[in-house]
Amino acid sequence: MAELNEQQFIELVKQSEAEAEQDINRYKIKLALFAALGYGVIFAVLITLVLLVGGTVVTALVSSSLFLLLVKKKFIFLILIAIWTFLRALWVKFDPPSGYLLERDKYPELFQEIDHLTHTLDALTIHQVILDDRLNAAVVQHPRFGLFGGQQNTLFLGLQLLLALSPQEMKSVLAHEFGHLSGNHSRFSGWIYRVRITWFRVMEAFDQSNSFGAGLMRRFFDWYAPKFSAYSFALARNNEYEADRVAAELTSPATAAKALINVYTKAPYIEQEYWDHYFQQADTAPTPPTAPYAGLATFLKQSPISREQVLALIRQEMQVETHYADTHPALKDRVTSLIDQAVVPDTFTTNAAEAWLGSRYEKLLQHFDQQWMKNNNEKWKNRYEYVQHSKQLLAESKDLDPQTLTDDKLWELAHAAFEFENDETALPLFLAFHQRHPHSVGAGYYVGLILARKQDESALGYLRIAFESPNTIGDAARWGYDLLMNLKKEREAEQWWQQARTAADKHQAIAEAQSHIADSDHFTAPRIDADLQGQLLQTLAEHKNVGSTWLAQKTLPYNDADPVYILAFRPKGLYLSFEAITKSVEEALNIDANVFVVCLWGDDKSIAKKVKKAGTKIQ
Numbered sequence: 001m002a003e004l005n006e007q008q009f010i011e012l013v014k015q016s017e018a019e020a021e022q023d024i025n026r027y028k029i030k031l032a033l034f035a036a037l038g039y040g041v042i043f044a045v046l047i048t049l050v051l052l053v054g055g056t057v058v059t060a061l062v063s064s065s066l067f068l069l070l071v072k073k074k075f076i077f078l079i080l081i082a083i084w085t086f087l088r089a090l091w092v093k094f095d096p097p098s099g100y101l102l103e104r105d106k107y108p109e110l111f112q113e114i115d116h117l118t119h120t121l122d123a124l125t126i127h128q129v130i131l132d133d134r135l136n137a138a139v140v141q142h143p144r145f146g147l148f149g150g151q152q153n154t155l156f157l158g159l160q161l162l163l164a165l166s167p168q169e170m171k172s173v174l175a176h177e178f179g180h181l182s183g184n185h186s187r188f189s190g191w192i193y194r195v196r197i198t199w200f201r202v203m204e205a206f207d208q209s210n211s212f213g214a215g216l217m218r219r220f221f222d223w224y225a226p227k228f229s230a231y232s233f234a235l236a237r238n239n240e241y242e243a244d245r246v247a248a249e250l251t252s253p254a255t256a257a258k259a260l261i262n263v264y265t266k267a268p269y270i271e272q273e274y275w276d277h278y279f280q281q282a283d284t285a286p287t288p289p290t291a292p293y294a295g296l297a298t299f300l301k302q303s304p305i306s307r308e309q310v311l312a313l314i315r316q317e318m319q320v321e322t323h324y325a326d327t328h329p330a331l332k333d334r335v336t337s338l339i340d341q342a343v344v345p346d347t348f349t350t351n352a353a354e355a356w357l358g359s360r361y362e363k364l365l366q367h368f369d370q371q372w373m374k375n376n377n378e379k380w381k382n383r384y385e386y387v388q389h390s391k392q393l394l395a396e397s398k399d400l401d402p403q404t405l406t407d408d409k410l411w412e413l414a415h416a417a418f419e420f421e422n423d424e425t426a427l428p429l430f431l432a433f434h435q436r437h438p439h440s441v442g443a444g445y446y447v448g449l450i451l452a453r454k455q456d457e458s459a460l461g462y463l464r465i466a467f468e469s470p471n472t473i474g475d476a477a478r479w480g481y482d483l484l485m486n487l488k489k490e491r492e493a494e495q496w497w498q499q500a501r502t503a504a505d506k507h508q509a510i511a512e513a514q515s516h517i518a519d520s521d522h523f524t525a526p527r528i529d530a531d532l533q534g535q536l537l538q539t540l541a542e543h544k545n546v547g548s549t550w551l552a553q554k555t556l557p558y559n560d561a562d563p564v565y566i567l568a569f570r571p572k573g574l575y576l577s578f579e580a581i582t583k584s585v586e587e588a589l590n591i592d593a594n595v596f597v598v599c600l601w602g603d604d605k606s607i608a609k610k611v612k613k614a615g616t617k618i619q
Contacts, residue, residue, distance in 0.1 A: 009226065009229075009230050009324065010324050012227065012230035012231060012233075013230050013231075013233040013234065013324050015231075016031075016230065016231045016232070016233060016234040016235075017233075017234040019234075020234045020235065020238075027234070027235075028188055028235075030231075031192060031231060031232055031235060032188070032192075034227075034228060034231055034232075035192065035195045035228070035232070037224070038221075038224055038228065041220055041224075097128070097130050097140070097142070097154045097156070098130075098132070099130035099131055099132035099156065100130065100131040100132070100364065100367060100368070101128060101129070101130060101131075102129040102130070102131055102157075106360060107129075107356070107357060107358060107360065108358070109355060109356050109357075109358050110129070110356040110357065110358075111129075113171060113174065113356060114126055114129065114155065114174070117171075117174055117175055117178045117250065118178065120250065121175070121178050121179065121181075121182040121246065121250075122182060123178040123179075123181040123182045124151075124153050124181040125153060126139070126153050126154070126155045127152050127153050127154065128152070128154050128155070129154070129155045129157065130154055130155070130156050130157070131156075131157050131158075131159060131364065132156055132157070132158055132159065133158065133159050133160065133293070133368055133371075133372070134156075134158035134159075134160060134161070135158050135160035135161045135164060135263075135266070135267055135270065136156070136158040136161055137155075137156060137157055137158055137161055137170075137173050137174065137177060138155075138156045138177060139153060139154070139155050139156070139177045139178065139180065139181060140153075140154050140156060141153055141154075142154065153181065155174075155177070159293060159353065159364070159365075159368055160270065160293075160296065161173070161263070161352075162351065162352040162353035162356065162357070163293075163296060163297050163300055163351050163352075163353050164262065164263075164266040164270065164300060164351070165259065165262055165263070165266075165351065165352050166346070166348040166350070166351065166352060167350065167351075167352045167355040167356065168251055168255050168259075169255065169258060169259035169262055169345070169352070170259070170352035170356070171250065171251055171255075172247040172248075172250070172251045172255050172256045172258075172259040173247070173259055173263070175243075175246055175247040175249075175250040175251065175256075176243040176244060176246065176247040176256075177243070178246070179242060179243035179244075179245075179246030179247065180239060180243050182246060189235055189238065189239045189242055192232055192235050192236070192239070233324070233327060236327040237327045237328075237329060239327075240327060240328055240329060240334070241329065241334070241337055244256060244260075244334055244337060244338060245337075245338075247259070248338050253338045253339050254339060254343055256338050257335050257338045257339045257342070257343055258343055258344075258345040258346065259345075260331060260334055260335060260338075261310075261314060261331070261335065261342060261343065261344075261345055262345040264313070264314075264317050264331050265305065265309075265310050265313040265314060265317070265345075266305065268313060269305045269309065269313065270296070270300075273299075273303070273305075274295075274296055274299050278290075278292060278295065282380045282383040282384050282387070283383070283384070283387045284384075284387075285384065286381065286384050287377070287380065287381070288373065288376075288377075288380060291365075291366075291369035291372075291373075292369060292372050292373075293365050293368045293369050293372065294365045294366070294369055297351075297353070297365060300351070304347060307344060310344055310345065311344070314342055314344075317330075317331045317332070318331065318332045318342065320332065387420070390412075390415075390416035390419065390420055391416070391420060393412065393413055393416055394413070394416050394417060394420065394421060397413050402428065402429055402432040403432065407433070407436065407437075410429065410432060410433050410436075411433055411442075411443075413429055414426055414429035414430045414432075414433060414446070415446075417429055418430070418446060418450075423450045423453060423454075426446070426450065427447065427450045427451075430443050430446045430447045430450070431443075431447055434447055434462070439465065439468075440465070441465060441466055441468050441469040441471075441472055442472075443462075443465075444462045444463065444464075444465025444466050445462070445463065445465070445466035445472045445475070445476055447459075447462040448460070448461075448462030448463030448464075448465070448466060448476060448479065448480070449463075449475075449476075449479055452479040452480065452482070452483045455483065455486060455487065457483065457484075457487060459479070459480070459483060460480050460483070460484075460496070463476040463477075463479055463480045464476075464480075467499075467500065467503040468503075469507075470504075470507035470508075470511065473500060473503055473504055473507065474504070476500070477496070477497065477500035477501075477504070480496050480500070481493050481496055481497050481500075484496055506558060509557050509558070510556060510557065510558055510561040513554070513556050513557055513561070513564070514556070514561065514562065514564050514594055517554060517564070517566055517596050517598075517607060518607070519606050519607060519610070521554050521555070521607075521610075522554070522555040522614075523552035523553065523554060523555065523566060523610055523611055523614040523615060524552065524553050524555060524614055524615075525552065525553070525614065525615060525616050526551045526552055526553040526563075526565055526615060526616060527553060527563065528551070528553070528563070528565065528593075532591060532592075532593055533551075533618065535591045536551070536567070536589070536591060536595075536618070537618060537619060539588050539589055539590070539591070540567075540569070540585075540618075540619055541619070542588070543584070543585060543588055544572075544573055545571055545572060545573045545581050545584065545585075546569045546571070546572070546585060546619075547569065547570040547571060547572040548569070548570045548617065548619060549567060549568070549569045549570075549617070549618055549619040550567075550568045550569075550611050550612045550615045550616065550617050550618065551565060551566070551567055551568075551611075551615050551616055551618045552565070552566050552568070552610075552611040552614050552615030552616070553565055553566070553615075554566060562594060563593070563594065564594045564595075564596070565593060565594065565595045565596070566595070566596045566597075566598060566607070566611045566615070567585070567589075567595055567596070567597045567598070567611075568598050568599070568600055568607075568608035568609075568611035568612055568615070569585065569597070569598075569599060569600065569608075570599075570600045570601075571599060571600075571601060577602075578599045578601050578602030578603070579602065579603070581599065582597050582598065582599045582602070582604070585597045598611065600612070
């Protein structure tokens with residue numbers, strides 16, 4: 001999806017904020033019309049296609065000879081195919097919610113709270129409640145019939161959040177989420193909130209679909225989507241404040257503020273003080289010594305966050321300013337909109353999980369612990385074996401000359417020394433690898449990082465090597481910039497940063513060019529390795545629905561970028577659809593190269609014809 005750049009987005013947001021402040025009713029009318037525009041365009045296209053079919057039927061009744069001509073030219077079939085593919089694009093399918101489904105009759109305490117909030121706020125009905133393992137809560141709407149509506153409202157409750165908050169704080173969190181769906185507090189804001197989410201989901205589906213119907217609308221959405229997001233931003237942010245006020249009314253301003261502060265402070269506390277320590281045990285224990293979520297519940301009771309830690313985290317979060325990157329305001333602004341100053345959350349003995357999940361609380365902990373073990377046992381085992389192997393390697397190689405080691409063994413040893421010993425041990429090993437491979441991005445990065453830690457300016461030459469990879473350029477840029485700033489070389493630091501940005505822009509341009517193909521692209525005859533072409537031909541020869549085949553190469557913005565090949569084929573035999581056979585060919589091409597597949601018949605035929613003209617026939 002083509003997006004506004006950051007500055008354009010912010011300017012449009014500021015415009016919407018100014019309009020809302022000047023005349024809120026006029027702003028809402030414009031926003032409602034803008035929201036309706038998307039629906040209007042889609043239904044206008046759909047109605048046009050239907051009218052074309054109706055016109056064809058009338059033509060058949062008026063003039064049979066003209067009708068036969070339209071059939072002969074396949075006009076009717078093209079229209080019917082267009083309608084079908086367009087409707088299929090609108091009928092967006094979403095993955096079903098994943099997690100543990102909480103049934104009403106088994107969790108009466110929880111559903112009593114939900115029913116009370118729904119009734120009090122005149123909120124939309126919650127159709128299902130899903131418990132997952134996150135430290136979060138949200139109401140998510142899935143259109144059951146794509147753009148045609150039929151919203152299914154799912155409440156997601158995070159087990160970690162239930163463990164971290166008191167029942168009253170959790171009630172405040174749910175009141176905030178239900179406030180977005182409320183009919184009591186600005187129905188228009190709630191409608192725009194839901195339309196905004198629906199559009200985002202439908203737009204994403206269009207953007208990811210390759211069907212004709214989606215392609216027909218993609219160009220419109222490339223213009224419409226970013227502008228709708230920016231222009232509705234002011235109301236979306238105001239809706240967050242409105243939802244906070246709903247939470248304050250349903251509980252109290254102090255409780256709503258405490259819930260916010262508790263979420264913002266408990267999240268880093270749990271991550272740093274519990275999960276980081278938990279995962280560190282994989283270095284010394286072959287299996288997890290304790291169940292993770294039962295352990296977290298015990299940890300929060302036995303090691304509650306101290307007042308000093310809360311105050312330190314509050315001070316840290318209060319430094320964060322509200323930004324246009326997110327409709328959610330910063331903690332400082334959310335709290336001050338509720339009460340005069342920040343408050344410290346109360347300690348409690350019963351968490352929301354115990355209060356709301358009732359007698360099944362322990363069984364749910366066991367369920368999530370078992371799921372976690374099933375999903376992570378292999379990773380835990382691999383980490384343990386890696387650590388033991390690395391430490392054994394370090395012990396066995398202590399007196400070995402690095403020059404006697406193979407490349408693979410030298411790199412493995414250097415990385416083990418970096419992770420499990422110290423910079424002094426790792427540096428000569430990485431330098432030895434760099435001497436063998438001066439252009440190695442990994443060696444350049446690690447040598448540069450270690451030297452930068454030592455405040456050695458020679459680090460810059462090595463870090464510059466790391467500019468060659470999109471995976472290391474970000475960290476390399478920061479290490480070099482901080483080094484130059486510490487050395488009081490502000491001008492050089494700014495130059496370094498600009499050079500890094502230029503390199504990052506290059507990587508982004510290459511990645512974008514490699515990620516898709518379009519009618520506007522330029523193609524040339526392929527420059528392809530003979531072995532790679534042989535693998536390609538072998539795969540194609542084994543596919544029963546592939547006839548004649550042509551191969552071309554996309555012209556990229558930089559000559560040193562990895563090539564992008566486009567394979568155009570003429571189908572043969574029996575198949576369900578051009579899209580299905582193209583997907584089948586793509587899945588069969590298990591080769592180490594970036595290859596797009598297009599069919600000479602179907603949606604991508606214009607690209608395929610360009611490939612046939614500019615490329616080389618290989619089969």
